[in-house]
Amino acid sequence: MLAAVRYRGRDGRRRRWFVPLLPLLLLLIPILLIACVYFRISPLGGLRGLGRVVWALPGAVFDLDDGETAFSIHLR
Amino acid sequence: MNEQRRQILQMLSEGKVTADEAERLLDALDRQQPEPPPTPAAYPKARPKYLRVVVHSEEGGSDGPTRINVRVPIQLLRAGVKLASLVPPQALLKVNAELGKSGVPIDLTQLKPEQLEELIDQLDEVTIDVDDPGAKIQVFAE
Incomplete structure (x- = not known):
């Protein structure tokens, strides 16, 4: 799963990043588990919920084009 | 013959x-x-997979028009509803109190995940078009 982030600044320069989401999620899992324990939420339920969200993410698109600047995130 | x-x-x-x-x-x-082959009307209609929000505004300032295009997988909405069901009741009570202070008297504890699921199921038919001289907003499922 990959997030393609594109940015175009006022100077017209385009920047593009490809962010693999899986390593980020693996880093976030311990934080999620700590948060679940702190807020007294079932850690298993939290993990399952996060898994569902991540599984459903591909296909999501956010494009913002404001005159000279533009920003977009495409998840695939 | x-x-x-x-x-x-x-x-x-x-x-x-x-x-x-x-x-x-x-x-x-x-x-x-x-x-005989079934007519196109006999085929079940394909269910939309995404909810799309498109905003086109001419009043974007000096830079030019503003365009926003958001495509949300409907499956993501379902996953969000399931995730929201994990929110503990104490938190919902606090949210209710804050909503009440802001003039939005909604009791979130009465909102069941099944009702939200049903709402998402009906999104297939949603089409919202707002035409304003300076802006155009479209919300539809595709």
């Missing part, structure tokens, strides 16, 4: 088969005929 039907009638006229036999043969032939 197809060839097989013509042959049966030919055999009947030549006296090779009786009228009953010819009728049985014709019935058997009808049963073998493939059903």
